[in-house]
Amino acid sequence: MRALRRVGGWITGDRGRRALGWTAGTGLALSAACSLFVVPADAEQGVVQRLMYVHVPTAWVAYLAFTVVFAASVAYLRTRRTRWDRLAEASAEVGVVFTGLTIVLGALWGRPTWGVWWTWDPRLTTTAILFLIYLGYLAVRRLPENATRAYRWAAVVGILGFLDVPLVHLSVLWWRGLHQPPSVLRVQGPTIAPSMLLTLILAVAAFTAAYLWLLLTRMRLRRAEERAMSVLLRDPVARVTSPQSTEDGVRR
Amino acid sequence: MSYLVAGYLVTGVVTAGYAASLLRRTRRVSLARRGTRK
Numbered sequence: 001m002r003a004l005r006r007v008g009g010w011i012t013g014d015r016g017r018r019a020l021g022w023t024a025g026t027g028l029a030l031s032a033a034c035s036l037f038v039v040p041a042d043a044e045q046g047v048v049q050r051l052m053y054v055h056v057p058t059a060w061v062a063y064l065a066f067t068v069v070f071a072a073s074v075a076y077l078r079t080r081r082t083r084w085d086r087l088a089e090a091s092a093e094v095g096v097v098f099t100g101l102t103i104v105l106g107a108l109w110g111r112p113t114w115g116v117w118w119t120w121d122p123r124l125t126t127t128a129i130l131f132l133i134y135l136g137y138l139a140v141r142r143l144p145e146n147a148t149r150a151y152r153w154a155a156v157v158g159i160l161g162f163l164d165v166p167l168v169h170l171s172v173l174w175w176r177g178l179h180q181p182p183s184v185l186r187v188q189g190p191t192i193a194p195s196m197l198l199t200l201i202l203a204v205a206a207f208t209a210a211y212l213w214l215l216l217t218r219m220r221l222r223r224a225e226e227r228a229m230s231v232l233l234r235d236p237v238a239r240v241t242s243p244q245s246t247e248d249g250v251r252r
Numbered sequence: 253m254s255y256l257v258a259g260y261l262v263t264g265v266v267t268a269g270y271a272a273s274l275l276r277r278t279r280r281v282s283l284a285r286r287g288t289r290k
Contacts, residue, residue, distance in 0.1 A: 108258055
């Protein structure tokens with residue numbers, strides 16, 4: 001447990017975050033090279049199938065990010081510690097970026113294979129709802145004037161919004177649509193060729209490292225904002241002249 | 253082919269753009285805090 005804490009402390013520190021950034025960057029470059037030039041193209045779809053190596057990892061990161069939002073929101077409501085809200089907010093923002101990317105990449109893959117950019121398929125619809133839920137989550141944080149109330153409201157939305165994540169994943173099994181059923185995360189085992197699976201695992205690992213780096217960097221930004229706000233609260237002159245300052249010093 | 257190129261480009265630009273914006277915002281907030289201290 002102590003060793004785990006030490007590793008966690010190192011990763012969240014400046015040196016660890018920098019090392020994670022380099023790992024993520026190298027992993028992403030390596031995964032792009034493998035998926036574009038090494039692994040064979042799909043026999044039926046041709047080269048456009050290579051979009052799988054970015055579409056699936058971005059969807060995975062979105063799932064992961066919103067799972068972290070859920071866990072951190074539960075932890076916040078139980079402990080009322082700001083650090084959990086910081087984690088939830090950072091993860092939600094990264095999750096929204098990657099859900100948006102998933103939708104755009106899906107449209108770019110859908111156009112040549114299905115003939116349409118968008119269709120009201122169950123997987124696509126539930127993913128669009130997921131995107132809107134977490135955009136709402138980020139908006140809710142700005143509504144209340146009181147910071148702790150904003151954290152509480154956000155935590156409730158973060159927990160309720162998570163209900164859509166299993167719905168997105170299972171939508172291809174529960175309803176009929178254009179989107180294919182899972183080919184990796186299935187009880188009977190993966191259905192894709194081993195070389196494609198290996199490349200996909202590499203891409204998922206690289207995108208997960210990128211997610212962790214973005215998460216830590218976003219949390220660092222929030223801490224910097226909190227420190228800046230505490231300086232403003234201590235210095236009334238700076239508070240009056242700052243465009244971001246408010247009556248009670250709480251950032252909206 | 254153009255869909256594939258567009259997909260990888262969008263992924264690269266969005267991910268790198270978001271990362272750069274986080275670093276820029278952190279730097280700006282830190283600089284503002286130092287300025288306030290003076």
